[in-house]
Amino acid sequence: MKLRISAAMASAVAFCAVATPQVGAAPATITVASFPDLDRAVKVALPMWEKLHPEIKIKLVSLQIEDHHNSMTTALAAGAHLPDVVAVDFGYIGIFAESKGLDDLLAPPYAAEQYRKQFVSYTYPQATNSRGNLAAMPADIGPGMLFYRKDLMDKAGIKEEELTRSWESYIEAGKKLKAATGAMLLARAGDLKDIYIRANLKDGEGIYFGDKGKVLVDSPRFVRAFELAKAARVAGIDTKTVAWTSEWSEGFKRGKVASQMSGFWFGGHLAKWLAPDYKGQWRASGLPGGALASYGGSFYAIPKKAVNKAEAWEFIKFMTANKEVQLTALREISGYPSLLAAHGDPAMDEAQPYFGGQKTRQLARDTAVKIPVIRVDKYDWMANEVVNSELENVLEQNKDIKTALRDAKALIERRARR
The missing domain is CATH 3.40.190.10 (Periplasmic binding protein-like II)
Structure with missing residues (x-):
């Protein structure tokens, strides 16, 4: 178990090192469209992001979950007024994946197949459409x-x-x-x-x-x-x-x-x-x-008509494949990590005061693998x-x-x- 976790952590480092924008590049602002409570995972991660990528600013736009998905469905169909990153709830991943409005993350320059084993086994299939395209990366599971x-x-x-x-x-x-x-x-x-x-x-x-x-x-x-x-x-x-x-x-x-x-x-x-x-x-x-x-789960996707795709991909990798970001979301919004490297962290064994000292994360971990x-x-x-x-x-x-x-x-x- 320790060897597998160490390998996953090493892979996560490699994952986050791919396609990093060059220092000195022109500043960019990417728009991330999300919904509560997933939007809070972005907010609490921003200080870490700004240290890693001061050259890329994040504009977070949030609507209630149904309004968000309705708005994004319309925008994807029209190919206009699109953000760079779209958050997608599990309940909508099927229709979004089949929409033909999202980039295939298995294709270059993303090549996300190489990261599949870093995530809980059932997450990639959930975001894969009938054409075999991976429409989104998993952020958390339920x-x-x-x-x-x-x-x-x-x-x-x-x-x-x-x-x-x-x-x-x-x-x-x-x-x-x-x-x-x-x-x-x-x-x-x-x-x-x-x-x-x-x-x-x-x-x-x-x-x-x-x-x-x-x-x-x-x-x-x-x-x-x-x-x-x-x-x-x-x-x-x-x-x-x-x-x-x-x-x-x-x-x-x-x-x-x-x-x-x-x-x-x-x-x-x-x-x-x-x-x-x-x-x-x-x-x-x-x-x-x-x-x-x-029951539930969240994903991040890149619209085909997005303007800042390289920066959007960096952000998605940051939110999904960075162990510390995944653990921060766990602590702040109880977003259970899709990233396997996070499952071996000592945070999973912490007693939860709200639940009378119960170690609820262990229970979730044991369930997730089954x-x-x-x-x-x-x-x-x-x-x-x-x-x-x-x-x-x-x-x-x-x-x-x-x-x-x-x-x-x-x-x-x-x-x-x-």
Whole structure:
């Protein structure tokens, strides 16, 4: 292990040394388009960047995640008003990779294939399109985890094993929690669907689409995901709020929501703005039933019409292949490193005060190495919207689950023309 880590660190140094602009070159300003909270990873890295590259200035432009991706989709289609570097969330990487508006980072002068082994194995495939082009470099990953309020579980007499033994035991624990404390186990029942459809996928399998674009949303995996969400709603253990709204966030801030299944990055949201007053009360564990899931992740890409491509590439390498930058993002925004060299750093063994001294980074590291490659598709975003709409029909109107999923499949096939 130590030998492999040392080799990776040496490769990272070589990686960052390629194509460095010459000292004395004309000053350049590159525009980086990002979104919260990934934009903060750029902000905290800027002092290091300015020491390494005083000749290249960074202009950071940030919009909320949906606005950012909508804006970049329009700009890429028009080939105008483009930044030099585009941040891309995992949920959008499929459509961005297939857009034909981004440079292939495997091609010269980037030649990114030589760096593949420096990163978590499933990251490159996620950003590779149907033409075999690498559209973006991985910045961080999202090993799936369960976060929960230990103090509330203790009050209800619930052990972690009850939360994680199975999906059914998780829901039963929610009933017990509500009866004892009045707190809800979930912010939204749909969270169960969201994590389950991503769990235990086969290597190379997609969330919504399979081989030759086959739509998978009527499969047993989705039926089970919908059944779990409905069971949680019927049990009355969710607050019925919409994710990322003020009402949703208030549930965490006021201690009314006792758990959340998400990517590792969610722990940073809890600590920084969702529930800072509950420091020491939250814990992290694996998912129910020993499930493995990737939930989220971020990438950086270069538009074909970018003006400052050499400088943009230097910046992307800095953000993705610089171990210290990756570790800074880990500490500041809980962006779990895509760079393998960072996984062997002592920072991974640090106790986390917010989580009562728990070593949550170790848990994420152990999960990350087991997650398979997940196939992405340019229509993932659309399929997600359709499936969510049908889930609401099930939860709010009691629509039959199999009928809802058949309808979802038909609509997805029609919109994707498959």
